[in-house]
Amino acid sequence: MEDQPKSRRWKQNPEAVRADILRVAQAEFARNGLSRTRIEDIAARTKTSKRMVFYYFGDKESLYQAVLEAAYAGVRAGEAELDLEDLPPDQALRRLVEFTFDHHRDNPDFIRLVMVENIHGGSHMRQMEQLAEQNLAAIRVLERICEAGRASGLFRDDISPLALHWRISAMSFFNVSNRATFALNFGDSLFDEAGQALLREEAARSILLSVLRAPLD
Amino acid sequence: MEDQPKSRRWKQNPEAVRADILRVAQAEFARNGLSRTRIEDIAARTKTSKRMVFYYFGDKESLYQAVLEAAYAGVRAGEAELDLEDLPPDQALRRLVEFTFDHHRDNPDFIRLVMVENIHGGSHMRQMEQLAEQNLAAIRVLERICEAGRASGLFRDDISPLALHWRISAMSFFNVSNRATFALNFGDSLFDEAGQALLREEAARSILLSVLRAPLD
DNA sequence: CTGATAATGAACCGACGGGTTAATTAGGTC
């Protein structure tokens, strides 16, 4: 029937075990952060044992790092699916903002991992190399939109794509990361369906408005 | 000479010890989060001992909670010093955004505590009562600005002060909270003096632009 | 079949760190 590439067959499948551990570990680290997460808890939700976690990943920090790396790769892959090529620049930008907003919402575990990593000062992210290109790809999308907008006379010519990305990320990220404290402080009206629709729309509108050629100033 | 209110004099001053512990604990919890912080480390940087930390605060979680509460109170007190009463609404709003941006920047420990608390789902913040009024005060400031702006015909009449506050907070908070990962992903050009000035200005400008009466749409 | 290696299981270890016990001192009160 089917032959695995490396001729590994039924039962005793290391790759699957590895992936299983990674999957569970991602959820645990996202929920509890690094220190509060117990390897035993991860193992318990896996089909394998604590011994195997160490066997495959060495130690806790390495596992965490592998999780972070996989999460980044997964999310960036999702982003790459967005196609804005044949849209006029204003619609493309609006679509990008809305997509980013939704995409963050749909990946709370990733957001929480990034929060955790920021608490740690980004120390585990430093040795990840292949992120640079993926990240620059995100900026390049914005650069193209800005350039097209400028060329058509629709956008201002002093837009910084990086600063624009920063603002889009800020709203999309904060919406997920600070939901708990924001809701406790101000109620959860912004987090029901209507509230989220409002925030999403205002985010898109304010970003768009800020790049359009001098409506006022 | 001077008489303390409760006739407590030189040496053996519980209030001061408490405050000392709280000060050090705030820095430690902000830097390391809840689990990674060691009570012994806190004690070591205090003028007192580990035993005293438990004596005054009961246990680690209670100490953390006291720290969080004190941090909130401190930051909110700082915010209250901003006076926008005699400014026209557009200038008042711009000033508020700039102030919030700066204020977050100046209180990174507070930001980090809020990050930690969000990782914990806000569970320690739930029993803090007196925050409600302080938070509503922040919204009320925005409500007054929006109302004045609307009355003068300058602002749109469909502004949600809460959503506006959310956007201002998002940018101000994200700027501090995600600095580490953002800089690793995209370089630190947005975090030097010029970059920060740009972000601050764009934040203010985009907020302002979004409330002004139909410049375009 | 045989030997080698990769994968797994069970039981164990040790130190780290939150929290405590018990005894001591300082300060206030009358």
Next chain:
DNA sequence: GACCTAATTAACCCGTCGGTTCATTATCAG
């Protein structure tokens, strides 16, 4: 000065949890 309580110290306790040891089984190459 006698007494009481709040504040402080030193030493200890013990559960938890990251990581390991060692023995066992599965898989594969020849």
